[in-house]
Amino acid sequence: MTVLQKVITIAVVVLATMTTRFLPYILFPEGKEVPGFVKFLGRYLAPAVFGLLVVYCLKNVQITAGSHGIPEAIALLVTSALYFWKKGFILPMAGGTITYMILVQMVFA
């Protein structure tokens, strides 16, 4: 890619990303009555999307090949255990990530 082509690529990506961010506010501006179904989604969608994002992060894990997803499973267990033990965000994230790094660098390398 030339520099100009790179600039254009970044620009269209910005445009697409901003479309996804601004569209709901353009469709339902302030003062306009938000339909009941949209309000319902506002309440119930987020927990489902968090579930989707976890699956998204694990999308390339192969159960039948490589390390069979074992490092991911162990690291997520550590993350969950630390969360239920101490709540908060930093400890579970750091503990899970360090566990995963050790596993993929030393145990499942």
Add this chain to the structure above:
Amino acid sequence: MRRKALEFAFPKTIPVMAGYVFLGITYGILMSTKGLPWWLPIVTALVIYTGSMEFLMTDILLSSFNPVSAFVTALMVGARHLFYGISMLHKYSGTGTKKFYLIFATSDETFAVNYSEEIPEGMDKGLVYLIVSALDQFYWVFGAGLGGVLGAQISFNTKGLDFVMTAMFMTIFLNQWVKDGTDLKRIVKDHVSELIGVICSVMALMIFGPEKFIVPAMVLILLSLAVMRGWLEKEEGGEQE
């Protein structure tokens, strides 16, 4: 007033700081090890500001020129922002001129933090949201810049560092789970939304594969929620009585 908002907002962004600085450094290192200029991660962190798409950019910018494909990819990867927008319509209303930046800076984590924030009576909610959003983006830009500058100079093995993103979403997911109830007898009733999210995503992943499952997963989630709507609203109404 401003100080109070800052004192309230800053602690809530600390977990994001840890995640974004780490992940940002990872991103910056990745870009510079692929031969892209050190300042490019900073620019993309400022204008695109969505981690998953920026990581994809490291591949896209090195392949042949195809703006249509880049546009469609960004739409699909960013589609979850539509969900965030719908969820935040009410919370971001009445924030005046700050609203433009709030919408622009909606990231996964900023959404998660601002969505779950319970702002004390009398505090300027727009200001709190703004501080959270701006701090989060600053962490990301800072991390990306640091990673870009350090680049190849870092010698420790960073393999597996990207798991920080997985651990972050897992923690956010668990946090939501606990918030919706911890009674084991009501485990399905209280967590219908979380369960729909995971089950629909896994199904879509198995059917469509890792590169194409996001949009089908979202459609499945929407359909499942639509089917369950009457029951969910009845359950919630029943609790309030």
